[in-house]
Amino acid sequence: MRQIQYVVKAVINPEELNTSVNFKLPTGFTTGAALYTNGIEKAINAMATIEMKDDNSIAIVPSVHIDNWRQSNGGEYEKSFKPMNFDTGNKDYSLIFTLDExxxxxxxxxFHVVFLYNNNIQRM
Structure with missing residues (x-):
């Protein structure tokens, strides 16, 4: 098994309330995710949320405050990420970012969302 990182980037521009990003995680087993921002949300009163859906519009993670996705302090690197634990299954995914104002x-x-996943790589 080899641990790999995959980054999804998104932007909510001024005067917008939301954005979404469609992406495909490479084949493997996703173990966790962490969200990073440029910090603008800390200077405003708007509630920022994130939701993750698969290609059948099934919510893998329902709409929750972005702090639920932040990397925690201390401990091991991988354990500081939001636990995910799902097989990517060659599916398409979407992240939906929303502000309430x-x-x-x-x-x-x-936004940068970093996914950690493992895959089996066989060398020839």
């Missing part, structure tokens, strides 16, 4: 000013809210 528009961003003020002209600075966008930027």
């Amino acid at each position: 528009k961003l003020p000013g002209d600075v966008p809210l930027k």
